[in-house]
Amino acid sequence: MYEGVVQNLIDELGRLPGVGPKSAQRIAFHLLAADPADVSRLTEALREVKEKVRFCKVCGNVAEAEECRICRDARRDLHVICVVEEPKDVVAIEKTREFRGRYHVLGGAISPIEGVGPDDLRVRELMQRLADGEVTELILATDPNLEGEATATYLARLVKPMGLTVTRLASGLPVGGDLEYADEVTLGRAFEGRRLLDV
Numbered sequence: 001m002y003e004g005v006v007q008n009l010i011d012e013l014g015r016l017p018g019v020g021p022k023s024a025q026r027i028a029f030h031l032l033a034a035d036p037a038d039v040s041r042l043t044e045a046l047r048e049v050k051e052k053v054r055f056c057k058v059c060g061n062v063a064e065a066e067e068c069r070i071c072r073d074a075r076r077d078l079h080v081i082c083v084v085e086e087p088k089d090v091v092a093i094e095k096t097r098e099f100r101g102r103y104h105v106l107g108g109a110i111s112p113i114e115g116v117g118p119d120d121l122r123v124r125e126l127m128q129r130l131a132d133g134e135v136t137e138l139i140l141a142t143d144p145n146l147e148g149e150a151t152a153t154y155l156a157r158l159v160k161p162m163g164l165t166v167t168r169l170a171s172g173l174p175v176g177g178d179l180e181y182a183d184e185v186t187l188g189r190a191f192e193g194r195r196l197l198d199v
């Protein structure tokens, strides 16, 4: 529809999550008209994030070093692991200040429709972390939707022989939604009122 490079930009923007064709076009023209210094900061931020940020080798959270800030923090409780789907869920839970343990980021949830199975997630890595018996409680904080529930049930069954306390966040979270959309108070309460998951 537009000259090659402009259309290129629109196509690339349109591949981002939540950006439809109309928004892609609006952002592209905003960038075309923007101050070159502003655009430079954006390109620099994109370049830097791909260069510097990686995933923590322990928990899978985003990290600027081999291990993330939380895994390196000696004050965090070693006996509790909170399992979440994405790094953004770690941020949401950290905001509540209810949790002092460590995390494990799965990288998604089990979804037969989208062809995502346990092997596509960081399940093996989780089992390795649990192997030495230091962790006594596993909090399953996957999203309160179909895939998240299926993933929580799968994990609870998987770790059952290990004799851990397995808990799930309390109800009150908006069902069908993403953990990150819950407000801090609701998420904090859900944490406090977490219940034993019996499978």
Ligand SMILES: [Zn+2]
Pocket: 056, 057, 058, 059, 060, 061, 067, 068, 069, 070, 071, 072
């Ligand atoms: Zn980590």
